[in-house]
Amino acid sequence: MADISKIRNFSIIAHIDHGKSTLSDRILELTGALSDREKKNQFMDKMELEQERGVTIKAQTARLTYKAKDGNDYILNLIDTPGHVDFSYEVSRSLSACEGAILVVDASQGVEAQTLAHLYNAVDAGLEIVPVLNKIDLPSADPERVREEIEEVLGLDASDAVLASAKAGKGIAEILEAVVERMPAPEGDKDAPLKALVFDTWFDAYRGVVVQVRVVDGLIKKGMKIRFMATGKEFDVDTVGVFAPNPTNVKSLGPGEVGFVTAAIKDVRDTSVGDTMTGVENPTQEPLDGYKAAKPMVFSGLYPIDSVQYENLKDAMEKLKLNDAAFTYEPETSMALGFGFRCGFLGLFHMEIIQERLEREYNLDLITTAPTVVYRVTKMDGEVVYVENPTKLPPVQAISKFEEPYILASIHMPSEYLGPVLGLCEARRGVQREMKYITTDRVMVVYEMPLSEVVLDFYDKLKTLTRGYASMDYEYHDYQEGKLVKLDLLINGESVDALSLITPKEKAQSRGRDVAAKMKEIIPRQMFEIIIQAAIGTKVVARETVRALRKNVTAKCYGGDITRKRKLLEKQKAGKKRMKQVGSVELPQEAFLAVLKID
Amino acid sequence: METIKDRLRATSIYCHLPFCKSKCPYCDFNSIAIDDPRQLEEIEATYLDAVLRELKDISTDESILAVRQPPSSVYFGGGTPSLMSPRFFETLLSAIEDQVGRLDNTEITIEANPDSIDLNKLREYRKLGINRLSIGIQSLNDRDLKVLGRPHTAKEAIDAFKAARKAGFENISIDLIFALPDQSLGEWEAVLKEAASLEAEHISIYGLTIEEGTPFMASKERGEIKPSPEALEIEMYERAVEQLTKHGYTRYEISNFAMPSRESRHNSGYWTGRDYIGLGAGAHSYVSSPDFGKRYWNTSDVAEYITATARLERVAGQELLTKEEAMTEALMVGLRLTKGISIDDFKARFGVTPMELLDYEKLLSLNTLEVPEGQLRLTDKGILLSNEIFKTISP
Numbered sequence: 005m006a007d008i009s010k011i012r013n014f015s016i017i018a019h020i021d022h023g024k025s026t027l028s029d030r031i032l033e034l035t036g037a038l039s040d041r042e043k044k045n046q047f048m049d050k051m052e053l054e055q056e057r058g059v060t061i062k063a064q065t066a067r068l069t070y071k072a073k074d075g076n077d078y079i080l081n082l083i084d085t086p087g088h089v090d091f092s093y094e095v096s097r098s099l100s101a102c103e104g105a106i107l108v109v110d111a112s113q114g115v116e117a118q119t120l121a122h123l124y125n126a127v128d129a130g131l132e133i134v135p136v137l138n139k140i141d142l143p144s145a146d147p148e149r150v151r152e153e154i155e156e157v158l159g160l161d162a163s164d165a166v167l168a169s170a171k172a173g174k175g176i177a178e179i180l181e182a183v184v185e186r187m188p189a190p191e192g193d194k195d196a197p198l199k200a201l202v203f204d205t206w207f208d209a210y211r212g213v214v215v216q217v218r219v220v221d222g223l224i225k226k227g228m229k230i231r232f233m234a235t236g237k238e239f240d241v242d243t244v245g246v247f248a249p250n251p252t253n254v255k256s257l258g259p260g261e262v263g264f265v266t267a268a269i270k271d272v273r274d275t276s277v278g279d280t281m282t283g284v285e286n287p288t289q290e291p292l293d294g295y296k297a298a299k300p301m302v303f304s305g306l307y308p309i310d311s312v313q314y315e316n317l318k319d320a321m322e323k324l325k326l327n328d329a330a331f332t333y334e335p336e337t338s339m340a341l342g343f344g345f346r347c348g349f350l351g352l353f354h355m356e357i358i359q360e361r362l363e364r365e366y367n368l369d370l371i372t373t374a375p376t377v378v379y380r381v382t383k384m385d386g387e388v389v390y391v392e393n394p395t396k397l398p399p400v401q402a403i404s405k406f407e408e409p410y411i412l413a414s415i416h417m418p419s420e421y422l423g424p425v426l427g428l429c430e431a432r433r434g435v436q437r438e439m440k441y442i443t444t445d446r447v448m449v450v451y452e453m454p455l456s457e458v459v460l461d462f463y464d465k466l467k468t469l470t471r472g473y474a475s476m477d478y479e480y481h482d483y484q485e486g487k488l489v490k491l492d493l494l495i496n497g498e499s500v501d502a503l504s505l506i507t508p509k510e511k512a513q514s515r516g517r518d519v520a521a522k523m524k525e526i527i528p529r530q531m532f533e534i535i536i537q538a539a540i541g542t543k544v545v546a547r548e549t550v551r552a553l554r555k556n557v558t559a560k561c562y563g564g565d566i567t568r569k570r571k572l573l574e575k576q577k578a579g580k581k582r583m584k585q586v587g588s589v590e591l592p593q594e595a596f597l598a599v600l601k602i603d
Numbered sequence: 604m605e606t607i608k609d610r611l612r613a614t615s616i617y618c619h620l621p622f623c624k625s626k627c628p629y630c631d632f633n634s635i636a637i638d639d640p641r642q643l644e645e646i647e648a649t650y651l652d653a654v655l656r657e658l659k660d661i662s663t664d665e666s667i668l669a670v671r672q673p674p675s676s677v678y679f680g681g682g683t684p685s686l687m688s689p690r691f692f693e694t695l696l697s698a699i700e701d702q703v704g705r706l707d708n709t710e711i712t713i714e715a716n717p718d719s720i721d722l723n724k725l726r727e728y729r730k731l732g733i734n735r736l737s738i739g740i741q742s743l744n745d746r747d748l749k750v751l752g753r754p755h756t757a758k759e760a761i762d763a764f765k766a767a768r769k770a771g772f773e774n775i776s777i778d779l780i781f782a783l784p785d786q787s788l789g790e791w792e793a794v795l796k797e798a799a800s801l802e803a804e805h806i807s808i809y810g811l812t813i814e815e816g817t818p819f820m821a822s823k824e825r826g827e828i829k830p831s832p833e834a835l836e837i838e839m840y841e842r843a844v845e846q847l848t849k850h851g852y853t854r855y856e857i858s859n860f861a862m863p864s865r866e867s868r869h870n871s872g873y874w875t876g877r878d879y880i881g882l883g884a885g886a887h888s889y890v891s892s893p894d895f896g897k898r899y900w901n902t903s904d905v906a907e908y909i910t911a912t913a914r915l916e917r918v919a920g921q922e923l924l925t926k927e928e929a930m931t932e933a934l935m936v937g938l939r940l941t942k943g944i945s946i947d948d949f950k951a952r953f954g955v956t957p958m959e960l961l962d963y964e965k966l967l968s969l970n971t972l973e974v975p976e977g978q979l980r981l982t983d984k985g986i987l988l989s990n991e992i993f994k995t996i997s998p
Contacts, residue, residue: 531988554834557810558857559811559812559858561935563872566889567922573994576990580994
């Protein structure tokens with residue numbers, strides 16, 4: 005067990021791309037935690053997808069030893085936090101495991117939406133903040149301006165902000181000195197009953213569920229019996245260890261320490277993030293506060309293109325679920341798409357990550373239906389149902405109240421883009437709640453908006469409108485009543501259930517027209533005519549025709565052409581296999597997301 | 604009665620002569636432009652040596668059926684084979700007789716450009732036993748010929764045709780291209796009418812395909828030329844079928860029309876899966892057995908081909924066909940023939956009927972296929988959609 009006064013637990017918080025991962029790597033290097041062989045860029049971002057997208061999806065930790073200028077050896081626990089708003093609950097739990105946070109701000113970009121969101125979380129968690137101005141060696145860096153911005157906008161004393169360039173390795177030791185000097189050591193009682201915060205879990209094929217914990221009071225030792233207070237499940241501890249950064253077993257973990265526990269836990273759902281771990285023999289009476297079960301907010305249908313892949317998809321989802329308690333799936337059947345699953349995600353980003361992992365890691369070809377939110381429907385008989393699939397909507401006559409979830413979205417942007425952004429928010433049924441000039445040329449707006457408008461490609465539109473300069477963060481707000489209708493799409497007269505969507509009544513007609521027009525662009529011409537119709541109830545509001553293809557013929561095919569033509573044909577056939585046959589019509593995957601592509 | 608085995612046993616020899624005076628902007632064939640006659644003479648000699656070496660090298664290979672028996676056809680394709688001197692063909696044909704077999708009953712075709720043949724040359728070709736001439740006329744409209752970058756006029760093309768007749772060619776084929784940028788239906792009909800009046804034994808008509816990597820593709824991307832609208836191209840094709848039929852031709856393949864018994868024996872071999880050997884740069888060879896056959900091809904680089912003496916250096920790639928690939932090919936080429944494919948023959952070779960491999964019910968209901976007298980074939984509508992139909996092949 006370590007000397008508690010020489011422990012520092014901290015996170016690095018930053019807006020995306022402000023250099024968090026690079027700084028983590030430099031800290032690992034400086035403390036000698038990474039051998040040369042391991043000096044692959046961004047060690048902390050483990051998953052391939054994370055490295056590609058430059059975003060941390062699962063929290064990682066590293067226990068580092070640092071000899072400070074005062075001559076003492078310190079144990080620094082660097083707790084990485086997920087970098088996306090979809091995982092804000094996980095972020096808040098990771099922060100709860102710390103006493104301090106390094107706030108990284110790009111010295112050329114300044115304060116962004118997530119800078120603010122992360123900082124609020126860190127302040128909420130009572131953390132000591134050490135501001136760092138990163139990327140000071142960029143020609144466009146303006147540390148003085150950004151320092152002022154931090155003070156004005158964040159109300160944080162930035163006079164002793166550390167100037168750094170993680171990329172060039174500048175200022176790293178100064179940052180660690182600030183961590184040691186300014187951040188408080190943890191407090192705790194090793195003789196009190198065990199109380200530890202679970203801030204991450206994942207499934208390991210050999211050891212079962214690995215639980216990352218921060219001990220508050222008491223000790224965790226190998227062989228002891230533990231209980232997760234929210235789930236009530238009990239296990240015998242197999243191993244106790246720390247990530248240094250490679251997993252290393254230790255005898256015990258005491259107050260203030262961060263590490264991992266394995267206990268032959270088979271199901272990741274037996275222990276969720278935010279839960280409190282205690283001892284069975286001498287349990288604590290009071291769990292740590294702040295526990296919330298992860299709740300999916302965005303739903304979409306996932307279907308294998310080839311129905312023989314159904315079982316593979318199910319297996320793959322089971323495996324993903326082992327590592328991701330927030331991801332949910334239920335079997336569902338679509339007339340058009342056959343057997344598949346209705347899946348729940350924390351947000352759009354989470355949805356994309358899951359889809360990509362299923363396709364890439366499990367080699368599946370999937371159809372994804374347009375994302376939808378969870379509508380709250382009160383029926384005439386008073387029963388309240390939550391509808392996460394438009395096809396499950398009760399008949400109009402049976403609905404007495406139709407509500408949809410709203411969010412509070414805060415958007416930061418250079419003020420020159422204010423006009424277009426306000427236009428976009430208004431068009432998406434947003435109601436302005438706040439507008440604030442952060443500096444003379446940066447502005448922040450807060451809008452109350454239906455989540456359904458945000459899941460329909462809002463983020464991409466925002467990025468396009470502001471040439472990538474806007475940043476956005478949001479939190480869930482409440483349910484509000486709306487005039488909503490179901491819009492159906494018909495292909496050659498047959499309603500395709502997987503294409504139905506719920507939309508506000510006043511937008512239904514134009515949305516129907518736009519979706520039908522977009523479908524016409526997306527569906528390739530086939531050997532017969534294809535009629536696309538959009539309808540509300542029995543009323544057709546739009547109609548488009550994909551003309552029949554009349555000619556696709558190769559003029560010459562002689563001895564030297566045969567191999568090439570056959571290979572071309574095989575390639576085209578592979579492309580065709582990625583289409584879904586609905587009736588006699590072949591629909592490309594994008595057709596099911598057409599509603600996301602309209603302007 | 605001729606059995607499948609007999610038919611499959613007929614073999615042919617193709618020889619690629621990849622030289623042209625100038626490169627046409629729509630052409631993506633393997634050819635190089637050589638304008639200087641002295642340079643051409645030199646390269647002709649070294650290329651001939653290389654082809655003779657290749658022939659000698661493979662002629663002792665017992666595994667290649669096409670070198671163990673007299674060929675049913677020999678075809679000189681290009682490029683512009685008619686740029687080569689009669690001596691070139693004399694040497695090569697006699698080497699084939701020595702090393703492969705007698706050319707008594709063989710269809711021997713040479714491709715020619717109107718600007719590279721005259722009566723004398725044609726007479727000499729004819730004397731060597733070359734009995735079929737395929738003239739790349741392409742159009743009989745001077746504006747079209749200019750668009751196509753052809754180095755000849757319509758009159759020169761007609762003169763060349765007449766010279767060929769005079770030289771004693773009784774089996775002449777002409778090539779025409781339609782659906783040219785800005786070509787009207789009336790203009791195409793005029794070309795067809797004049798072409799039919801030449802009374803060639805065989806006519807090939809090709810809808811212009813703008814191929815990757817050609818100057819035409821670059822012009823198209825710059826918006827300088829516009830491909831013919833689909834409806835117009837269809838109408839042009841249909842009009843050609845109508846007109847040529849009226850003049851006594853039979854469409855026996857998607858792009859090929861012949862007077863009775865004047866079908867190209869050589870090209871028919873490709874569509875019925877016969878063995879062929881390909882000599883020269885970039886030429887493909889096909890050996891139909893054992894198993895489902897093998898196809899291999901020479902390097903298409905002329906200089907590399909000339910210097911490569913060993914077979915391993917010459918052959919740039921090969922594939923052993925799987926059953927699935929062989930079935931796909933049999934359908935893909937067989938259905939190009941208007942008579943279609945014999946259901947029994949197909950079943951005898953592969954153990955399944957061709958219908959089982961296609962989205963048959965749907966294709967039938969769309970009126971793209973028909974099954975008369977034990978044959979499976981495309982309808983007129985199906986011919987125009989043949990690539991779509993082939994996409995449904997699932998072996």
